[in-house]
Amino acid sequence: MDKHVLLRDLDVPNIRELAVYEANEGYAAWRKALGSMKPEQVMGVVKDSGLRGRGGAGFPAGVKWSFLPKDVFPRYVVVNGDESEAGTFKDHELIEFNPHQVIEGVMLTSYAVLASTAYIYLRGEFYAPAKMLQKAIDEAYAAGLLGRNILGTSYSLDIYIHLGAGAYICGEETALLESLEGKLGQPRLRPPFPAAQGLYAKPTVINNIETLANVPPIVLNGAAWYRQFGTEKSPGTKIFCVSGRVNKPGNYELSLGSHTIRELIEMAGGTIDGRPVKGILPAGESAPMLPASALDTKLDYESVQAAGSMLGSASFIILDDTVDVVWAARKMVRFFKHESCGKCTPCREGTYWALRVYDKIVSGNGSLQDIDQLSDIANGMLNKCFCLLGEFATSPILSTIKHFRPEYEQFVREHQGGRADGYRDELIRDHAVHVLPEESITDERP
C-alpha cells in the first residue's frame, strides 16, 4: 500500500479543504455516479468490493443496503459516528482531517439506496470535529454538490449532523436511532431490523463513518481495484487505532491481513521502554483480552476471531508487564457498569454486581471465592443480554480470569487485610462502597 486510501490527510496536506480535496480526485466518484451510474450500479460495485462494516460487526455493507424493502419511501441513511469504544479514534481523524471523503461516502450511499435525507450522528464530545464537518458540508452545499437537484440531476439530498449526549450505548445502531428520534437511548427489539423499519419506522441504512469513507474510492476505482487490498474474506484497508503502553499511539491504515499484531506494535514505536507485552485488547474493551502468545496473529476479521477475540473496530490497546490486570479489568467493568443502559436485567444488575466484587478485591477485602463469583456473574450474563453491550461486559472478566487467574490469586493474597494501597484514591473517586465509611454510601451518580 503506497498511498493511504482513507487517511489521505497524511499524504495530502489540507485535504480537508474542498479545493484541495477536489484537486485530488475529490468528488470525482460523486460526479461519476450522478453522471453515468444508476443507483443500483453504485450498490453493485460496493457489494462486489466486499467492503465490510467498520463499526464492529463487520457485516458486508452492500449486502446490508440491498435489504431495504422496495418501494417504501422515504428512506434514510444514518451515519454512526458515536465512536465511543475505548481506544477508538479513527472516525475522529476522518471527520476532522478528511471530512469531504466522509461526506462523499454519505452522498454515494444515499444515492445508492435512494435516500434524500442523511443524518450523521456524532458523539457529544465531538463538538469541535462536528464544526469542521459542518464547515465541509456547507462548502459542499455552496458548490452545488448537495441540496436540491444536485449537479443538474433530479436527485436531491440533505445531510444533517446530530450530536449525542454522552452514552456509549448510543453507538449501538438501534439505540442510536432512538436517540436520534429524541428518545431515551436504549436498543430496540429486533426484528424489525433498521433496514425494514429504522428511523421513524422507515427503511434505514446505518453505517460507520469509516465504512462510508471507503465508498468514494471504491466507486471511482472499481471493486477489483479495492480487492487488491486485504484478504479474500476481509478485503480493503482498515484503520488500526493503537494506544496503551506504546511509544507512538495513533491511527495506522493497513491492508487487512497484511500484518501481525506484533508488527502493528512495532509501527507504533514498540512498547514503552521495550517492556514485554502482557495483554492485547484488539477491540477496545469490548472483545476478549488476548495474551502475549497471540502477538503473531494476522490483522483480519477471521484470524483475530480464530485467536479467541474479535477485530471489531480494531482499536488495539496494548498492556505491558507494568499493568495490573485486576486493576485493568476493574476499570473496564466499571466502564460497562457506567454505560449499561439499564434496559435488561443481566447487564444492568450483572455489571453493577461485578463491579462491587471488583471493588471488594481491589480494596483488599477479596477472597479466592470472589474470583469464582466473578466468573459466575459473567457466565450468568453471557448470551442472555438484550444487546451486545452486556455481552461485551463479560469479556474483560472472563478473558482476564482465563489468561491471568494466577495474577488474580496473587492480588487477593497480597492485598489481604484491607491494604488498598495505590488504589485507594481511585476507589474513593469511583464511590466504591468498600472503602467508604458506611454513612457516606450512596449510589453513584456521576
Place this chain on the structure above:
Amino acid sequence: MADLVNLTIDGVPVAVPKGTNIVDAAKRIGNDIPVFCYHPKLRQVGMCRMCLVEVGTPRMDPATKQIVKGEDGKPVIAWMPKLQTACTTPVSEGMAVRTQTPQVLAARKDILEFLLTSHPLDCPICDKGGECPLQNLTLAHGPGMSRFEYEAKHHDEKHVPLGDLIYLDRERCIQCSRCIRFQDDLADDHVLQFHERGRNMEIVTLSDPPFNSFFSGNTTDICPVGALTTADFRFKARAWELQGTPSLCTHCPVGCNLTLNTRLETHTGGYEVKRVMPRQNEQVNEIWLCDKGRFVHHFTRAADRLTHPLLRNAGGTLVESTWEAALQRIADRTLGKPITGIAGDRIANEDAYLFAGLLRTVASKGSLISMAPAMATYYADLARAYGVGKDTDFNQLGKGDVILLVNGDLEEAAPVWFLRLRQAVVTRGARLIVANDHTTKMHRYAGQTESYQLGNAANWASTRAAVLAEELKGARHLLIVFSDEKLSTSGVRSLAISLASVLVQSGHAGKSNSGLLPLYPHGNTQGVSDMTSPQPWPDRAEAVWLIGVGEGEGVPQAPFTIVQDLFQTRLAEQADVVLPALSFAEREGTFTSGDRRVQRFYQALPAMGQAMPDWWIVQEVAKRLGATWNYQNTAQIFTEISQHIPAYAGLSYEAISHTEDQWPLVGRGDLYYGGTVYDNTGGLGLRYPADAERADFHADVHLDTPPEVTIEAVQRVRRRLYEDGELIRRSKVLAAHIVNSVTEVPQAA
C-alpha cells in the same frame, strides 16, 4: 383453520393462531413460562430476560429446500445456539421449544439472582407480599441463598408520590416498563418514563400534574413487584387477609366487573372494603378499571351513612324512628292517593321492577314512575331498540368498521370504553368519526372530525343524518356512541332518532358490532328504564317517593315526600320520611350496562345499621297498601322479570352467572402473567338482543323525518368523570380530583 401453527413444547404438541408468541402458546397447554416484563395486554419488549427458553426449527436442506428427516422419520430440529426470549419469539410451523432443560432452569435462576441483588427484600412490609410475582417466581425458580453482600446493596427512595394516587418504591422497581407501556400504549397518557441509565434507571413522572391519568390504578395491578402502590390501599392490609366478592361498578355505563376486597376490622368490629380490584371480563372491562371505579368505594362505610329511618315529628324536625313507624306513616299518608315515584339510575333492576310494579298495580290510580336523571328517559327506549347487536364484541372491531362518536367525551363519560374503543381504532384500524362542540381526547385518533356550535348537536345530527347514512353504507360495522350532555329533553330525543336513522338507513340496524351505544350518566340507566318504562317528571304531585336519586334538581313539589337513599342528602333534609337503603356492596342484585349486558353483583359487606335493600322496602310499603307480595330475595324477583319484561326473556341468575375460560388466562396462580386482576367467578353476564334484532321488528316510521329542534339558551352541563356528588365526596383519596361540571351557555340560534 388455515392460520393455525403447529409446534411442540417439551414434546407436547399445540396448535395456535399465527402470530402467537411462545409464552402464550405454552399457556394453552398449561405450561407457565415465567415472565416479568411481558404482559398479554401490552406490547412486548423482551427486556427482563426471565422467559428464556430453548428454541429450534426444522432443519432445511439448503439444496432441496426440504425439511430434513431423521432416522425416526421425524424432522431434525436445528436448535438455536442461544436461549431465546419466549415472549418476543413468534411461533412457526414445526418449531420445537424446551422449557425444562438444565440450561433453561439455570437461566431462570441467574436472572432471578440478578434481580434480587438490587431488591430490598422487604416482603414482610410490602403491600405486594403474598401476591407478588417476584416473590412467587423466586420461590419457584430462584436461588435459595443470597451471594450478594448486604452493605453493597443498591438503596433508593422508598416513598415517592408519583401523583396523589400512586406511590413508587424505587428500590422495589425491577425496571420492567409495564407501567410505562400501559400509560403510553393503552391510556395514551404519556406521564411515566425512564430516566437515567444502568442501575440508576428509574421511573419518573414529568407530567403536570404528575401521573395525570384516569387509569393510574391499573399500573399497580400489572406491576410485578410492590413498587407501585395506591394511596388508598398501601399499608392497609395483607393480601391473604382479604376476602374477595364479585361485584360491579355503578358509576358509568360500562359496568366494569370488580372484586371487592373486604376485611374484618378490629377497631370498628365490622367489615370494610379495603380495595377494589378488577375482575376479568373480556367483554366488558377486560382487566382494567378507571380510578373512579377503583377509589370511590369509601361511601360504603362512610360514617354519615343513614342507618335508621327518620320521621318528621310534630315540631317539624326529622328524628330517628323505626321501620314499623316509618312504613306505617307512608301507608297512612299515601293510601288512596296517587304517588309519583322517581327511581335513580343506580338502583338494581330488582328494586326498579318492584317499584314500578307497586306504582302500577298497588298504589292508587294516577300513580306514575319516572327516572332520575330525567334526560335518559327520552332515549333509553331507542337505545333498547337500536342498541348494539347481541353478539357485539368490541375486541373484534377493527379494519373496515366505523365508530361514530357524537356529542360526548368518551374518556370522561365511560373511561374503560375509551381504552377499548381507542384500541379498535389505533391498533386494529377502525375508522373514527368524531362530532362535538369542543375537542376531546378521542379527537386525537379521529380520521374525520365534525364540529358544531354548543347546543347544536341535535341539529347537526338531523341535518347530517341522510348524508352520513349514505356514506357509511359500506362500513363493515357501524358503532354510534353518543351522549345526552348539554342537550334539552327534546334535543336529546331528536339526536337519538337521527342517529338511529343513520343506522337504519345505512343498513346496520339490528346487526352485531353495530348499533347505538349511549353514554348514560350511571351504571344502571338502561336497566331502570327497562324495568319501569319511565314517564317525564310532573311539576307537582300528591306524594313523591325518591329512591336512590341522590341530589336532583326540579323534583316535583308535593305535600308528602319520601326519600330513600344512602345519605342525608339535601332532598332528604326536606323529606317527611327518610329511609336508609343498603349500598350495592351490602346486597345482591343485577345491573344492566349501557350496552345492555345484564350482570350480577353479590353481597360483600354486612348491612349498615338498620338499612335495608330497596326492593325489601318497596315490598313492605306495598304490603301495607294491600299487596300480597312475598319476595324472599332478588333471585325470585329476577325470575319474574324474565317472565314479564320481554327483553329479559330467557335470562336467569344461573345464565348470567355462567363463567368460562377467558383468554388471556389471568387471575390464576401465575400472577406474574396477568397481574393481580381477579379471575371471574361471579359470572360474565349476558346481553339481551336489541329490538331491531327481532324478526318481527319494524323500524319506527318517525325515523324518516327527524324533528327539527330549536336551540334554547339554557345552561348545559358537560359531564365529567370526577363530577362532584354524594358518593365521590366521601372518598378522601379522590378529593383533590373532584370537579364541578363545566356549565356552558349556548347562544340562541
